[in-house]
Amino acid sequence: MPVTDVITDADTLTMTVVADFAAPIERVWSAYSDPRQLERFWGPPGWPATFTAWDHTIGGRATYTMNSPRGETSSGSWEFLSIDAPHAFEVLDSFADEQGQPLDGFPAQRMSFAFESTADGTRMITTSHFESADALEQVVEMGQVEGLTLAMSQLDVVLQDLRDYAQGKGTQVELLDDTHVRITRLIEGPRELVWKAHNDPELMKRWLLGPDGWEMTECVVATEVGQSYRTSWAPTGDTQGEPFGFEGEALLIDAPRRSVQTERMIGMPVETLNDLNLYEEEGATLITLYIEYPDKETRDMILSTGMADGMETSYARLERELLAV
Secondary structure (H helix, E strand, O other): OOEEEEEEEOOOOEEEEEEEEOOOHHHHHHHHOOHHHHOOOOOOOOOOEEEEEEOOOOOOEEEEEEEOOOOOEEEEEEEEEEEEOOOEEEEEEEEEOOOOOEOOOOOOEEEEEEEEEEOOEEEEEEEEEOOOHHHHHHHHHOOHHHHHHHHHOOHHHHHOOHHHHHOOOOOEEEEOOOOEEEEEEEEOOOHHHHHHHHHOHHHHHHHOOOOOOEEEEEEEOOOOOOOEEEEEEEEOOOOOOOOEEEEEEEEEEEOOOEEEEEEEEOOOOOEEEEEEEEEEEOOEEEEEEEEEOOOHHHHHHHHOOOHHHHHHHHHHHHHHHHHHO
16 A cells, blocks of 8 residues: 555644655656546545546636445535645645535645655655644544545556556455455456446356356346346356355446446345446556445455455456457
C-alpha cells in the first residue's frame, strides 16, 4: 500500500497522510490534476467518484459525487487556493449537496498536497487543516483516515501502464480489511466484450465454470436493478462434487462499467455484496471485484475454499472465449 504514515495532531488541528509511489513526480501530479484519472482513485473502494465540474485554476472549483454499492451518495467540492505544478496544490474541501454547494453542519477542511521527488519515485504529504478540535474529531469518526488510506491504495494501478501493472500476474486477492476483499485480473480484450461475457447467458456457460469438469446448468441474468439472478453448476463425467448455485439481486447496473449484486449460496443464509468494475486501456480490460463479507470468519472461510484458483481458471477460459467471439 502507498500510505506509509497517518498522523492526527489535536494540538495543531491537523491530519497528515504520507504516501510513497514508485512513479516520477510529474506522473503523480498528472493523476491529481486530471479529473478522469482522479475518478479512478478519489474515493475508497466501492465508492468511486464522478467529477461533474473541474476548473483547475486558482479560485476555480471542482465538484464530485461518490456512489456506494448500495446506492448511497456523498458529494464534495474543492476550491483551488493555490497551484504550484508539479510540486503542490491546496484546496478548500467541503461536503456538498447535489448542486455542489457546501452543506451546513459539516466541517470544511483546508487540504494541502505536497509532492517531493525521492530515490524511488515520489513522496506525497497531504495535510488537512481544521478550524476546531470538534471538526477534526468529526471527520475522524466519519472514517476519513480509513477512506483516504483505502483510496490511495488504488493509485498504483493508475500510475502504471495497465499491462505493466497486471499482465501475467493472474488473479490477485487483496485483503482490504476484515470484511472487504479486492480481486483483480487483467483480461486481454475490450471492455464491451468482457461486460457481455458477464451478462450473456450463452457466453457465461462457456467460461464461468471454475475448475475443469463442471458445467453451468442454470443461468438467469438480472438485466435491470431490482431483478433477481440465479446460476447453478453440476459436475460432469467422473468429476466428484455436489451441484451448487448462487442467487441474488441486482443493486446497480452501469453498463459496461459497473455492476453491483448481492450473492448467497442457494439454501444458505450468508450474503455477500459483489461490486464488479471494468476499466479498459489500449485493448486490455482490468476486472476489479470488491466483495463485502458479513464478518472476518465468513471471509476467511470462503477464501479458504480455493475460490481464487477457481476464478483464475475461469478468467483464463474467458480470455480464450473472448478471442473466439
